[in-house]
Amino acid sequence: MGESNPPAPENNKKQTEKEFWSSIFRHFTSWSGAEREMDTPDTQSGFSESARETEAETSPTTDEASQKEVESWIGTLIFQELLNNPELADMNDMEKKNHIKQDLREIKHKIQESDYDRVKAITDKGEPAPWRRNTNWNEARGRYKAAWREFEKWAMEKGVWNKKDDGKEDEKKGDEAEFNRETEVKPNWVIHETARNMGLNVAIAGIYGMGYAMLAPWKAFELGLRYASQLTDNEQYTRGMMEKLFKKKREKSTKGEPKKEEWNKAKEYEVKQKVKKIEMQYIRDLKDQIVEQKAQGGKEPGEEYATITEERKQELRDGAGKRGYENVWRTLRVHWIQEETWDIIDEKEFRDIIHNDFKLRDLLTQEEYSSLRKLKKEETRLKKEIKEDPNHEKKGLDGDLRHTQEGIADIENRKKVRIDKMGWPEYKRGKKKGGAAAESFVVTETEDEMDENEED
Amino acid sequence: MNLEKIAQSNLIDTLQLKDTPSNVRQKAVDEAVEIIFESVADRIKAGFSDEEMIQYEHTFHEGSPEQERVEFLQTHVPNFEEIVAEETFRYKYLTEIMVTALTE
Numbered sequence: 001m002g003e004s005n006p007p008a009p010e011n012n013k014k015q016t017e018k019e020f021w022s023s024i025f026r027h028f029t030s031w032s033g034a035e036r037e038m039d040t041p042d043t044q045s046g047f048s049e050s051a052r053e054t055e056a057e058t059s060p061t062t063d064e065a066s067q068k069e070v071e072s073w074i075g076t077l078i079f080q081e082l083l084n085n086p087e088l089a090d091m092n093d094m095e096k097k098n099h100i101k102q103d104l105r106e107i108k109h110k111i112q113e114s115d116y117d118r119v120k121a122i123t124d125k126g127e128p129a130p131w132r133r134n135t136n137w138n139e140a141r142g143r144y145k146a147a148w149r150e151f152e153k154w155a156m157e158k159g160v161w162n163k164k165d166d167g168k169e170d171e172k173k174g175d176e177a178e179f180n181r182e183t184e185v186k187p188n189w190v191i192h193e194t195a196r197n198m199g200l201n202v203a204i205a206g207i208y209g210m211g212y213a214m215l216a217p218w219k220a221f222e223l224g225l226r227y228a229s230q231l232t233d234n235e236q237y238t239r240g241m242m243e244k245l246f247k248k249k250r251e252k253s254t255k256g257e258p259k260k261e262e263w264n265k266a267k268e269y270e271v272k273q274k275v276k277k278i279e280m281q282y283i284r285d286l287k288d289q290i291v292e293q294k295a296q297g298g299k300e301p302g303e304e305y306a307t308i309t310e311e312r313k314q315e316l317r318d319g320a321g322k323r324g325y326e327n328v329w330r331t332l333r334v335h336w337i338q339e340e341t342w343d344i345i346d347e348k349e350f351r352d353i354i355h356n357d358f359k360l361r362d363l364l365t366q367e368e369y370s371s372l373r374k375l376k377k378e379e380t381r382l383k384k385e386i387k388e389d390p391n392h393e394k395k396g397l398d399g400d401l402r403h404t405q406e407g408i409a410d411i412e413n414r415k416k417v418r419i420d421k422m423g424w425p426e427y428k429r430g431k432k433k434g435g436a437a438a439e440s441f442v443v444t445e446t447e448d449e450m451d452e453n454e455e456d
Numbered sequence: 457m458n459l460e461k462i463a464q465s466n467l468i469d470t471l472q473l474k475d476t477p478s479n480v481r482q483k484a485v486d487e488a489v490e491i492i493f494e495s496v497a498d499r500i501k502a503g504f505s506d507e508e509m510i511q512y513e514h515t516f517h518e519g520s521p522e523q524e525r526v527e528f529l530q531t532h533v534p535n536f537e538e539i540v541a542e543e544t545f546r547y548k549y550l551t552e553i554m555v556t557a558l559t560e
Contacts, residue, residue, distance in 0.1 A: 192497040194516075194525040196489070199540040203492050206544030207485055209466040 016086060023081050024107065075146020078107075079154070082147070093158040100151055107144055372411045379404045462552050463545055470551055488547055495543040500533050508532050 082103050088096045155161035382401040386392040467488060468474055473481050504512055515528045529536060 192493050194522065194529060195496050195500065195536070195540075196493040197522070198526060198529060199493070199496065199536060200489065202537050202540040203489050203544050204485065206541055207467045207488055207548070209464045 020081075020085055020087075021106075024078060024103075071142040071146045072149075074143045075148075076150050078143060078147040079150035082151070083154070093155075094160045097155050097158070097160045104144070104148060104151065107147070368411050368414065372408065375404050375407045375411070379408060462548050465548060465552070467548055467551065470548065492540070492543045492547050495546070496539055499539055499543070500529070500536075504532070 079100075082100050083096070085099070085103065088099055091099065152161060379401065382397055382404060386397050386401065389395065389397065392398060468481055468484065471484060473484055501509075501512070511528065511532075515524055533539070
């Protein structure tokens with residue numbers, strides 16, 4: 001055997017931590033509290049395994065005091081242990097409070113874990129973990145709650161217990177609410193176990209897709225929609241999806257159309273969400289194209305994008321811009337066709353989407369885009385000045401504004417023309433011929449060709 | 457996302473476990489069932505009135521007969537099968553979202 005080395009600081013810390021939690025959990029297995037002599041339990045398992053050894057000695061003292069009194073007493077002991085945690089030594093009261101809260105949550109977690117262990121032990125047809133025989137789950141919960149109440153008393157005395165956040169009237173905030181939440185330890189395992197036995201066949205049939213037939217189809221559908229609205233974060237998107245599905249159903253019934261405005265709003269949002277998703281793909285494509293063009297430009301392998309000059313970046317952006325737009329537009333159309341929303345989109349909706357959702361730079365060169373932004377800023381400034389200055393006419397501000405607005409209109413018109421050339425006419429043709437024709441739409445004109453045609 | 461399709465889908469297909477050994481598939485089903493029934497238990501309890509909660513506390517304790525517990529649930533949770541079907545759907549829906557996100 002070699003020399004014995006002093007334990008590493010990390011080991012010391014772990015040992016101390018283990019001892020700390022051992023002392024806490026001891027109270028959950030002991031009726032007479034800290035006075036009992038017990039082996040150091042394994043904190044990994046949460047509760048003391050060695051309670052088995054003390055089982056023979058265990059005798060509930062409910063004839064000496066009511067259960068509540070025992071819980072309260074043990075809760076106090078538990079809280080004192082938490083307060084005496086060596087980690088809290090250098091903390092102020094607020095820090096201690098927050099730390100103890102975490103410790104209490106850890107205890108709750110262990111209680112619930114042990115709950116699950118108990119289920120497994122029973123369902124595996126094995127003996128329950130020996131120490132369980134010594135601990136009633138409800139009593140463990142009672143002691144835990146009592147520890148919280150002691151903690152609350154202490155925190156109030158120290159002035160660090162917040163009944164409400166920032167004095168707000170909302171009773172659901174602050175430490176009090178947290179107390180209510182954290183002490184709500186649910187003994188689900190018993191229902192879980194029983195319900196599981198009762199409903200196992202239903203669940204398994206559902207998992208394999210056979211459960212669907214047990215419910216009336218439309219009812220299952222409605223249930224699904226309700227869950228969809230609960231489960232997804234984006235309620236509007238779900239609403240859009242729901243409206244779409246309900247619309248289909250209503251088309252088959254005689255109950256009438258959903259409100260047009262509501263439908264359009266939901267639909268528009270749904271489409272915008274899809275466009276956003278496609279735009280993200282566009283950005284990814286754009287980056288890929290930049291990388292590809294870097295390679296074609298003979299750059300050193302592994303060269304970072306950051307080392308490319310601004311000029312070159314702009315070149316790539318411009319070059320990829322139109323292709324990127326084509327990709328987006330093509331994908332969007334196919335998406336619409338697949339989603340059978342093609343015939344729902346009318347011209348105004350189409351233009352609104354294109355104008356509002358696609359980035360301007362997809363339809364304008366960088367130069368045009370920069371000019372447009374400057375002109376719009378100038379327009380805002382001039383409008384404000386005209387409003388505030390009674391002498392605006394003498395100063396020629398009205399003329400300046402007109403000139404600025406003409407510049408804006410010119411650039412906006414270029415965008416419109418490009419949309420017209422690239423989108424709407426083909427869309428209309430496609431609509432007449434059906435989805436397949438629309439799907440074959442491909443942008444072939446370069447920007448230069450478009451400009452030439454414009455002039456024509 | 458087609459909700460009707462999800463309701464009718466086979467979870468094993470969704471998780472792409474069709475060609476895996478049977479013990480792997482069984483494990484997936486077992487885990488799904490455990491999660492589903494946690495949710496079922498939560499919902500059942502949340503739906504109890506105060507009186508039912510007292511009865512529940514009385515009925516469901518360590519060592520109480522299984523038959524008593526079953527009768528309690530049958531009496532106080534008449535839509536039990538519907539709850540199970542809903543929570544099963546919910547699980548499948550979440551799984552579908554997860555698989556879609558991972559494979560996109």
